Amino acid sequence: MKLFNCHTHTLFSHDGKGTIEELCCSAEENNLSGFAVTDHCDCEFSEDKTMLRNLSLSYKEAEKFKEIYKDKLIISKGIEIGEALFNPGFAENIINSYDYDVILGSVHAVRIENFDMPFSVIDFTAFPDSFIDRYVTQYFEDLLETAQSSDYDILCHLTVVLRYIVYKYKRNVGINKHLPVISEILKAVIKRDKTLEVNTSGIGDGYFMPEKDIIMLYKTLGGKRITLGSDAHSPSDIKKGLNEGAELLKSLGFNELTFYEERKPKTYKI
Numbered sequence: 150m151k152l153f154n155c156h157t158h159t160l161f162s163h164d165g166k167g168t169i170e171e172l173c174c175s176a177e178e179n180n181l182s183g184f185a186v187t188d189h190c191d192c193e194f195s196e197d198k199t200m201l202r203n204l205s206l207s208y209k210e211a212e213k214f215k216e217i218y219k220d221k222l223i224i225s226k227g228i229e230i231g232e233a234l235f236n237p238g239f240a241e242n243i244i245n246s247y248d249y250d251v252i253l254g255s256v257h258a259v260r261i262e263n264f265d266m267p268f269s270v271i272d273f274t275a276f277p278d279s280f281i282d283r284y285v286t287q288y289f290e291d292l293l294e295t296a297q298s299s300d301y302d303i304l305c306h307l308t309v310v311l312r313y314i315v316y317k318y319k320r321n322v323g324i325n326k327h328l329p330v331i332s333e334i335l336k337a338v339i340k341r342d343k344t345l346e347v348n349t350s351g352i353g354d355g356y357f358m359p360e361k362d363i364i365m366l367y368k369t370l371g372g373k374r375i376t377l378g379s380d381a382h383s384p385s386d387i388k389k390g391l392n393e394g395a396e397l398l399k400s401l402g403f404n405e406l407t408f409y410e411e412r413k414p415k416t417y418k419i
């Protein structure tokens with residue numbers, strides 16, 4: 150069974166390295182059916198000329214290698230829209246400017262005054278518990294609004310805020326308190342016939358985003374469309390965690406995965 154990776158970055162992302170050609174080579178070596186090129190478009194940086202130029206280059210390169218590799222790999226021309234709520238008009242404009250195969254919807258920063266920068270750059274060590282609670286609550290609220298109102302095909306790395314607050318800064322977050330809003334997020338994905346991503350980039354630390362219990366909740370609520378993304382920021386990570394993710398999903402009763410071309414969902418058996 151050949152897997153498809155719905156989520157990768159290249160040197161056209163601020164935190165990525167490697168070219169699309171290198172991703173193609175790595176995908177072939179790792180026996181993938183294909184992958185989506187999904188460089189970052191974080192909407193709080195809508196004035197950043199470098200990001201805008203990189204998005205254009207990313208699209209052109211994906212288009213070029215989609216053609217070159219058409220007999221060997223399926224390459225989806227995609228984008229990861231972060232924080233669409235920060236600037237919905239900009240997000241819409243970017244999506245309409247290119248002929249994308251797939252749009253990822255993500256939240257990497259939340260709408261809290263003075264702390265609306267990406268959570269990857271915030272030091273959460275010294276905040277009181279009450280702020281941590283407010284911050285995580287706002288993350289889920291922002292993701293819910295994104296899931297309900299933004300334009301996307303795949304909702305990405307649900308619970309990623311915990312990568313920083315819990316795994317990096319060792320703060321305590323009781324996830325149970327947030328289950329009602331997580332449930333609403335999953336229902337929005339299902340109702341709009343979108344797809345939930347299982348992000349495997351945390352596999353080295355032993356976790357998926359979201360975790361198994363939330364994937365089970367998605368299934369219980371009627372969720373069928375699901376996909377795997379390694380969120381590779383380097384070509385060598387193109388298959389990181391995908392086999393483990395596929396095994397987990399099979400064990401939970403999912404027997405097919407989704408990827409996108411021309412923004413239409415396609416499925417394959419696992």
Ligand SMILES: [Zn+2]
Binds near residue numbers: 229255305
């Ligand atoms: Zn992301």
Ligand SMILES: [Zn+2]
Binds near residue numbers: 380
């Ligand atoms: Zn990403």
